[in-house]
Amino acid sequence: MMKPIILTGDRPTGKLHIGHYVGSLKNRVLLQEQNQYDMYVFLADQQALTDHAKESEKIKDSIGQVALDYLAVGLNPEQSTIFIQSQIPELAELTMYYMNLVSLARLERNPTVKTEIAQKGFGESIPTGFLVYPISQAADITAFKANLVPVGTDQKPMIEQTREIVRSFNRTYQRDVLVEPEGIYPENDAAGRLPGLDGNAKMSKSLNNGIFLSDDADTVRKKVMSMYTDPDHIRVEDPGKIEGNMVFHYLDVFGRKEDRATIEEMKAHYQSGGLGDVKTKRYLLEILDRELSPIRERRLEYAKDMAEVFRMLEKGSQKAREKAAQTLDEVKEAMGIRYF
Incomplete structure (x- = not known):
């Protein structure tokens, strides 16, 4: 019997803080140790670029830092597949196909996207990639046929959008190719929204009000x-x-x-x-x-050999790509666009 599949990850825009740790990282390790799931953990660098396109070097540096944080808290590449989003080109192709199943108006109504647009102060200059990132998330989730996606309660609209895309695709092409995921939500979301040391906002690097896993x-x-x-x-x-x-x-x-x-x-x-x-x-x-x-x-200890850390990410990305390629092949078959 196949294990349920879990997909989870983070945007690599800096080192992870203790809010991330109590909010999601500890839970991922617990899920991993139960040995009841096939878990994929990814660094969402493409998603990070939707509002950091001019800071690609920052994203590149953060990949290594977040990978160190993952390993340090106990995520084990022998038990969980840890990979980098941008190294799986099948995700971008799936995103393109799903874009044809979602209206612009639906994206603009997404509560999570509306909130984040206001927080980032885009005004009328919203990057297209940022507006459509819920579709990219759907590609991430469905590429691995994830049954379960652990997220905060603020991400419920994103999970629902993915579920809508799955239903639309399967109905349109009359094939049950994609799996409709369920969100795993914390009973108490307070830990995942740990206030900063100043008590005024969510802990973040930009506000300099956090304790990071890398702090001595x-x-x-x-x-x-x-x-x-x-x-x-x-x-x-x-x-x-x-x-x-x-x-x-x-x-x-x-x-x-x-x-x-x-x-x-x-x-x-x-x-x-x-x-x-x-x-x-x-x-x-x-x-x-x-x-x-x-x-x-x-x-x-892990930081002493960053080359090995990146070899781990490469190996995980290769495994993830094989899984995503299989799903993409099934999607193209259902759509009738496998010509050769």
Whole structure:
């Protein structure tokens, strides 16, 4: 019996931060270790170029950095197929065929695309590639006949668009060639949307408000000690607020079951007064170091041989291309455009 297929990945626009880690990377490793799925993990460099077309060197550098992050958290190329999107030309060809099944108006109505266009401030200068990237995502998913796609809840419209394309294709060409995927959504999306250290926005490199998997221990310490807490908690004896306090938010996200009692005691102490921000930050540092130290060490070890990292990506891309080529062949057969 064939294993269900999972497709998941990231846009390589920089190193991955701890928001990515708790939001998706840990879950991917857990799925991998269950050995119940055939998992494909890809670096979506073509998608990244839709709004970074003039920064191709940045994307190229990020490929290696994200691959290191993948390996460091425990993704194993012997268990999961890790590949680069642009190295699979079949994906672009599938995108072209699917474009004929989707109207411009439907793309413009996609809530996720509308939100991202507003966030990026394109105005009237929306790159065509960016507008149609939901179709490219559909090609990514269907090329591997993925049954399951782990994503955040904000990506539900993208999964639904893929499902629409699958139904349209199979109905139009009267063949059940493509597989209709299901999204895997987190029960609590808060971890995947980890606020920045300043508490004002989602963690990101551009805002310089994140902790990255590649940060050394001293960098993490400095960042944690500068975290936003309660601006009215001036003296240790003053009662403090835990709502909006990033230290306690991070403790809730990164604390394990055995830490819960201590965290709840600290919350009560902080709210009643007598607990200083420095002590809470030092405790958070202990929690984060327990989680990040092994990742940091593995990352440094893999970084010693980047040539081997790229050989791993090449091998994964070759395997992924074979799978995508098989699907493309079936698509062209269904469409009646296999002439030779």
